[in-house]
Amino acid sequence: MKQKKTLLTLIAILILFVFVFIADQTLDSYKMRILNLCAIYVILGLSMNLINGFTGLFSLGHAGFMAVGAYTTAILTMPDIVKTQNFFMTPMMKPLDTLHVPFFLALLAGGILAGVVGYLIGAPALRLRGDYLAIATLGFAEIIRVVFTNTQSITNGALGLKGIPVSTNIWWTFGLALVTVLIIGSLINSSYGRAFKAIREDEIAAESMGINLFKHKVIAFTIGAFFAGIGGGLLGSLLGTIDPLMFRFFLTFNVLLIIILGGMGSITGTIISAIIITIGGEALRFLDESMTIGSLVIPGISGMRMVVFSALLMIVVIFFNHGIMGTKEFTWDGLFAKFAKKPLAKGGNKQ
Amino acid sequence: MKKVASIFVSALLVGALIATGCGTKTESPSATTGSSASGDVIKIGVFEPMTGANAAGGALEVEGIKLANKLYPEVLGKKVELVLVDNKSDKVEASSAASRLVEKEKVSAIIGSWGSSLSMAAGDIVKKAQVPTVAASATNPLVTQNNDFYFRVCFIDPFQGKVMANYAFSKLNAKRVAIVQEISSDYSIGLSKFFTDSFKELTGDQNAIVGVANYNTGDQDFSAQLTNLKAKNPDVIFAPGNFTESSLLIKQARQLGIKVPIIGGDTWEVPEFISVGQEAVEGAIFSTFFTSEKPITPESEKFLAEYRKANPGVEPAAVTALGYDAYIVILDAIKRANSADSIKIKEQLAVTKDFAGAAGMITLDKNGDAVKDAVIKQVKNGKFTYLDIVKAK
Structure with a gap:
């Protein structure tokens, strides 16, 4: 049975790659951009879900980690000539202006640096709980942004960076999203994952069972920050330009929205909602345009799609008040049960 | 509860179906007119922040662009259609919006955006797709640098x-x-x-x-x-x-x-x-960039008259005049190119010289930046008053 499931997983991955290959061949760059964004938001959503959903730490520092990843990747991949052009106000700091490494290494460096920053922030801040932790992490994210605004010789300050080589393509984004799903998925199903969930449910009970609270919290936080850095690096390289204002609280909020809608503590839910939110925002654009219903012409109101989008989100949250998936996951067993023994599963289950 | 929820969800789905149905219905006539002649309509994309932190600035610019479209609705005997997309004052959204204009709407040229960082997010996309883009008020030098397809009608920082x-x-x-x-x-x-x-x-x-x-x-x-x-x-x-x-x-x-x-x-x-x-x-x-007290060119007078007629008692902001200029500069380039082909428009835009816009004479330099006079103003008796004009040497 186990072998069969592994086989099925491999087949699913193969299908995913066939899909990516076909998309790469047939879709225009607008649709490709949306697909890339979907995958990047899957990575970001999962990294935040690991911290907020699985370990139950209410952290709002994601934009800060993304900024670290995005800037590191950008600085390490930009060609010298572009760097000189960008830094026309204050020349770039010495070793950095001629430093560059291949895209993957830059991305990895971005992730590691974000992880290090996550560790440095997490070590003191994770002694706090609940709302206090949220405020502390939010503060740290803002500090990172303000530091980036002021270190002109490294980040070009408020001018931002332009001309970052666009190395992100659908293979990178979907490949790394898959890697993220696999790593976080196996982490959750390991003894660490069970410890994370125990901490989420009841810290005192978890501690009395012999779980080292601080160690596990820091591990979750650091790994979350690492993947946030990778996601940030991919995003910066997809856009080709970044500036500190991009990494305001609003960005954290976008990712938070994804995990709350998908279900705090569900990998499947995060994937589904990242795709829904990214595609939904673009698909609803027709609401902004003027409409003709019969002979009635309704002039376009900009922002209408945001109103509708928000209303839809509210409805989802009201009727699925644990998000789309809650803490449930997609499993092959679940799928078989759905097809094979439908009545039995229904009888056995509260649903 | 479960039942109510399922009824509600199905109602929602039906609603969504109707909504999308309407969407496709409305889109089909415009699509047919669009395709029947890339002949009778020239599409100009506008990507501006209509919501979010920069919405006020975006709205002022769009006001100018729409005014220009009202005054000059046609070029080469074809109707000019503005396609407005909102970029939500957000960089990620701005790049998607620009990509949408290029790929889905197939516009001939683009105007936008308020805010240099939003314009930069579109830079690579328009360069790759070879669609000329004119920024109205983005003053950061990086916007047009290394990008043959990005122009602007304002002077730079x-x-x-x-x-x-x-x-x-x-x-x-x-x-x-x-x-x-x-x-x-x-x-x-x-x-x-x-x-x-x-x-x-x-x-x-x-x-x-x-x-x-x-x-x-x-x-x-x-x-x-x-x-x-x-x-x-x-x-x-x-x-x-x-x-x-x-x-x-x-x-x-x-x-x-x-x-x-x-x-x-x-x-x-x-x-x-x-x-x-x-x-x-x-x-x-x-x-x-601009003063409404002392019209700089005949085009300024035309713009001011039209603006005051539409908004009695309000004086136009500089960015409104610049939005207006971005539109007429593109129209002028289309006229000279005698074609709605993006690359031909770009070639003509690049050689724009001594073009009379509402906010002064526009000459585009080799970077695509406008070389134009600056206006000096002073606050006097609670009003912005014209003081001086500084020539672009």
Whole structure:
């Protein structure tokens, strides 16, 4: 049975790659951009879900980690000539202006640096709980942004960076999203994952069972920050330009929205909602345009799609008040049960 | 509960179905007209922040673009259709919006966006797709750099910094200047940098800038920075930045007894600058793109007449005039190219010379930046009044 499931997983991955290959061949760059964004938001959503959903730490520092990843990747991949052009106000700091490494290494460096920053922030801040932790992490994210605004010789300050080589393509984004799903998925199903969930449910009970609270919290936080850095690096390289204002609280909020809608503590839910939110925002654009219903012409109101989008989100949250998936996951067993023994599963289950 | 939920969800789905049905229904006629003739319609994309933090600026620009479209609805005998997409004042969204204009709407040219960083997010996309884009008010030099397909109808930060340095040196007889800059704004630090460079050159004195103080967007209290600068005894204070912070800053400077002239950039030209600063901002001098008091070209008169007819009692903002200019510059290029082909339009845009726009004569240089005169204005009796014009040399 186990072998069969592994086989099925491999087949699913193969299908995913066939899909990516076909998309790469047939879709225009607008649709490709949306697909890339979907995958990047899957990575970001999962990294935040690991911290907020699985370990139950209410952290709002994601934009800060993304900024670290995005800037590191950008600085390490930009060609010298572009760097000189960008830094026309204050020349770039010495070793950095001629430093560059291949895209993957830059991305990895971005992730590691974000992880290090996550560790440095997490070590003191994770002694706090609940709302206090949220405020502390939010503060740290803002500090990172303000530091980036002021270190002109490294980040070009408020001018931002332009001309970052666009190395992100659908293979990178979907490949790394898959890697993220696999790593976080196996982490959750390991003894660490069970410890994370125990901490989420009841810290005192978890501690009395012999779980080292601080160690596990820091591990979750650091790994979350690492993947946030990778996601940030991919995003910066997809856009080709970044500036500190991009990494305001609003960005954290976008990712938070994804995990709350998908279900705090569900990998499947995060994937589904990242795709829904990214595609939904673009698909609803027709609401902004003027409409003709019969002979009635309704002039376009900009922002209408945001109103509708928000209303839809509210409805989802009201009727699925644990998000789309809650803490449930997609499993092959679940799928078989759905097809094979439908009545039995229904009888056995509260649903 | 479960039942109610399922009924509700199905109702929602039906609703969504109807909505999308409507969507496709409305889209099909426009699609047919579009395809039946890429012949009778020329599409110009507009990507602007219509929601989010920069919505006010975006709306002013769109106002100008729509006005121009009303005055000049046709070119080469074909109707010009504006396709407006919202970029939500967000970089990620801005790149998707630009990509949508290029791929889905297949526009011939694009106007936008308010905010340099939003424009930069579209830079790579329009360059790759080879669709010429004209920014109305993005002043960061990086926007058009290394990008043959990005143009703008406003002057850039370096020029504005130079203009103010010249003005401070020759008209205000300043020898020592202090700078207060908004460190989190690319616009403010850009202006400060170029002001510093040209002012040092003009005075021949490396110590002509006696002090530089920084503040962040949203700061309320500037007394520390101002007290510091007051001690340095400058002749003039140059304080480019956002209008809210700037007017508070001027107010506090006057309260601290700083009497020297305070000068700045075009962002000050909004009614809130005066309503927040009140009598304290009296005498403040800044450079801008446009004045409604003294029409610069015949096109300005046409623009002003039309604007005043549509909005009685309101004077147009500079960015509205620039939005108007971005549209007519593109139209002019289409006329000269005699084609709606993107690459031909780009070639003609690049050689735009002495074109009369509402906000002055426009000549595009090799970077695609407009070389044009700057207007100097002063706050007098609670109003922005025209003071001088500085020629682009």
